[in-house]
Amino acid sequence: MHKAIVVFEVEGGSDKHFNGHRKDTMPIVEAIKEKGWHAEVVFYRAEWAEDLYTYVSENFDAYISRVNPGNIPGGEKGYFELLTRLSEAGLVGMSTPQEMISYGAKDALVKLNNTDLVPSDTAAYYDVESFHNTFPTSLSYGERVLKQNRGSTGSGIWRVRLADADAAAAVEPGTALPLDTKLKCTEAVDNHTEDRELGEFMDFCDQYIVGDNGMIVDMRFMPRIVEGEIRILLVGPHPVFVVHKKPAEGGDAFSATLFSGATYTYNKPEEWQELIDMFAEARPVIAENLGGDNIPLIWTADFMLADDDATGKDTYVLGEINCSCVGFTSELDMGIQELVAAEAIKRVEDKHNA
CATH class of the missing domain: 3.30.470.20 (ATP-grasp fold, B domain)
Known part of the structure; x- marks a missing residue:
């Protein structure tokens, strides 16, 4: 055992501080070092993947991913492949691609809509055709929230409702709304509201479905x-x-x-x-x-x-x-980085002692 943990980051992105790191990355690294282990940060680039695999697999027991998949140039596929290879080589992954996806x-x-945790009418659209065929009927039951899979900080999360409250009250649930139905669409990223027509708005949302791991989740709006x-x-x-x-x-x-x-x-x-x-x-x-x-x-x-x-x-x-x-970052004064370091080290030791 090397008693060493590597922390992955990517260069650039709105989550970085003036030193080029996320604000919570170096506190994690320092907390691991304070416990007598080695820790360092490496940056992922697709063209470095093979060298990164060699360096990390030969020198570390585990990795901690501090990468927002949406910030990876060229997409997450290559990064996830690297993390998977490292896990297969015996490193403890935190979090592994499978955990991130699951x-x-x-x-x-949607996978929990048969439990008491999530409304049963929660659905997902993995292709444009099913989205366009189903959402006009889904909206007839009342206000909905559409969530893209790749977004963060509220980007691509939309509250969708009919612009005319009286018209909304008269809608027969279970009927497909016409494509020219007037909507009010509010995006969570900054609460701005746009007036749209149903057909045009669905065309706009197609961008959230295409591409790797693209999908839209359709969930009932919770007024509270x-x-x-x-x-x-x-x-x-x-x-x-x-x-x-x-x-x-x-x-x-x-x-x-x-x-x-x-x-x-x-x-x-x-x-x-x-x-x-x-x-x-x-x-x-x-x-x-x-x-x-x-x-x-x-x-x-x-x-x-x-x-x-x-x-x-x-x-x-x-x-x-x-x-x-x-x-x-807002909770660093609570010492959460020390809990993260302790849990990460425990997972490595548990694996080696198993």
């Missing part, structure tokens, strides 16, 4: 999102804290990202004990539906409030799981 892809919600989204941040199996993310007030705002003006309140897990307990109980169900309980190193689960139709009691609806490159 847990982090937006269609994880205005009360805030509740995010559990976990390091391995351990809930670290809960963030209550409340969208900006007024207008069509529904986005819970900092960029859009949402306000974040950080709570200890025990302050949301009912949610924490529910998620812990649901985790085996999540693993069963997503193909295995290889828990990501750093991951989040986002929930929205809903009402139980029978009792009126608050319930929680899963809106998203993230694990590709969860950032925690």
Whole structure:
């Protein structure tokens, strides 16, 4: 065992600090070093893939990926192939491509729509034809949210509703809406609203389907999102804290990202004990539906409030799981980087002691 962990990054991108790294990368590296292990950062480029494989496989026990797949020049395919080869060579992957795809892809919600975590009418479109054939009928049931698979910070996440509220109330559920139906479409990235026609808007959204891992998830709009989204941040199996993310007030705002003006309140897990307990109980169900309980190193689960139709009691609806490159720059003073380092080292030692 080398007692060494490499951290992958890519050059450039809006997530970088003035030193060229993500703000949370070097704190992870330093925390690993403080525990007596070696750690360093390497940058991925497609043309370096073979040299990176040789260097990393010969000198490290594990890798931590701090790469937003959307920031990789030329796409994620080559990067995922490198990580897969390293895992096959015996390195502990955190997170592996399979974990990123199983847990982090937006269609994880569709794979859970037979559980109490996600509304049963949640769907995914993997080709343009099925999207155009199905969405006009889906929208007849009420407001929807469309989510692209590749987006981050709310990009390509759209709240879609009929522009005329009276016309919306008169729609017969289950009927396909005409392509010239007037819509109001609000993007989560900054809460801006655009007036569109249904057919033209679907043509615009085709860009989210084409290409590697392209898809659109179609989910019921949850009105209580205005009360805030509740995010559990976990390091391995351990809930670290809960963030209550409340969208900006007024207008069509529904986005819970900092960029859009949402306000974040950080709570200890025990302050949301009912949610924490529910998620812990649901985790085996999540693993069963997503193909295995290889828990990501750093991951989040986002929930929205809903009402139980029978009792009126608050319930929680899963809106998203993230694990590709969860950032925690605002939480560095909480010492999360030390928890990440401890969990990463534990995984390597557990494998070598098995």
